[in-house]
Amino acid sequence: MRKIAYVFGALVAAGAGTYLVVYLYRWQWQRAMICGVLLLVVEVMLLGLVTLGRLNRIEDRLRDTDRRQRELDARQEDILTRLREPAVTHEETRFRWLEDPAERTYVFVPVLMVAGVLLSGLAWVVQRLASATAKPAERRLAGRLAVLAAPGPADADDLEDLPPLSGGPSRGRTARLATVALVGAALLAALVVGLAELTQTRKEQANGNEATSVVVQIELRGVDMSSAGRALAAQQIWESCRHSTAAPLRHATLGDLGDGTFAGVIRPALTDHDLMRLRGCLEDATLDRAHLTVVAVGDAEADQG
Template sequence: MIGTTVKGSTRLIYAGLGAMVVFTGGYVVVYLARWEWQRALMAGELLLISLVVLLAVAGAHRLARLEQRLSRLIENAQGRPAPPGVQGPHLSAVPSPRDAERPYAAGEEAAGTPSFRWLEPESGSYKVFIPVLLGAGIVVSGLAALVERVATALGGSSRRAAAEPGAAFGQVRAPASLTLPPGGVLAGAPDLSPPPGPDRRRQLKVAAGSLAVLAVAALVIVEMAEHTQDRPDSPVNAAASTLVIEASTHGPTGAATVDPLATRLWEYCRGSTRPYLDKGGLAPLGDRQYAIVVRPALGEHALRRLRGCLEDAVIDHGSFRVVSVQPEPTDD
């Protein structure tokens, strides 16, 4: 029951961190597309924090699993009862650290049983092991010398008998069963040719998957570049552009009215477009709404930059929202 609860909590943590990574990454892209740089920076910081926390949780979980596994192995090797589901033949064969520090067969010596009994001094017994070993070695050496002499005597006629099956090897005639088969020594052996190459279908699948991933990545890069790059606009068929903005405040602003905040906002954001807006002005409309008239009319990219700056800036606890744009530029 406890293990199931731990697994469930771990999955819940991973799911929460994964959702945080996905949402913060998505908001980074959205804010970049809207040219809202302050919000994009904040979302990027949250994305970085969530990735660091996710890596830290995964590393801590991995280390905890390794430590638990090592402790189980040591406990089982020392003879302690291991937890259920861990004991097995592969664990019983693991030596304990204490056994590694002891000399060979130290357990038998501690129990009073000698490692090699024939080395222990015993009264009334004869030590015949070494003499028997030496004698056996002499006999084997003699047999090896005899075999060598016989092979040397028969080796002279082996070259003559190689071309004539059944010819005599010195005084011994080779039997017909020792002749080479028609196909050679490897006649009837299995095919030793190299194995076939890799599967072509699998290679094609891997190549197709890689191309699909590259195509999706290229499409994403092109789309992000289309929304975030600074590109020149085509001329707009209008004399001026009019943006209506609405102000909202949170807490004390330090000013009696929001008019100074709107003026500071206009002075701050008029340099966000390329080229800078040197012709235009701000006019109050009442009910915390202001009209910004810009000459010449703004194109798609210039309007996106100006709108992003107006909605992203926070001046003295005051924020602004673009209500309407006239004329609205169209994509050519």
């Protein structure tokens, strides 16, 4: 399911980015902003999916680490118990001579008893000192031997899931990654430079013609409006786009040709770049329920005036 979301998000991002570049080239800023917002939303969604996947993998690794640590502690305690078993047996049998029958007689019994008590006390002190100093060593030894202990069934499954050992990234892989990074950077730089080249306002040579005529068709969605209402809507859109060109449109009139068709005459004639900007503004109008379509564009020569 997550892979399907990745593929869907990548396709939507590619489409939004493509239309963003197209609308910027056409100077249709409202549509470009909508595509940019959609692209930003898709990028945030993909970033959230990637972050969620990383967090899930981190949680799985933490659970596996805790489980392995518990199993390692259990093996360490088992080995530590085995190491301490001989010492416990020795403690239980170190005064076996006291269990002999009382009917037997000894030579110098009082002297032997006193010597035995002293030696037993000395042995007890030595044994306590040895036990106190040997516990950290035994625990360290058990920790070292736990690595050599036979793995359990769960550990065997984990060993099967481990990836094969490798010697690190090869030179070929590093070279391929570097090549891909350089190509991506070059494509991105070319895209930025090309978009700046297409949308940059430059000083162009003046058009030698007398005037430029623009024929537009207005459509009103969901509204049954009279010819006067259509004329008013077309006039509002036309006036809002008069500032879209580099040269101010001081002498630009809009005439009604009937049936929702209007013709605008602009003097002096527009250059190619100004005409593209005017067309993009007219077709990207923000008037509610109204849409203009540029039907035809032409220039009137000076001798025809």
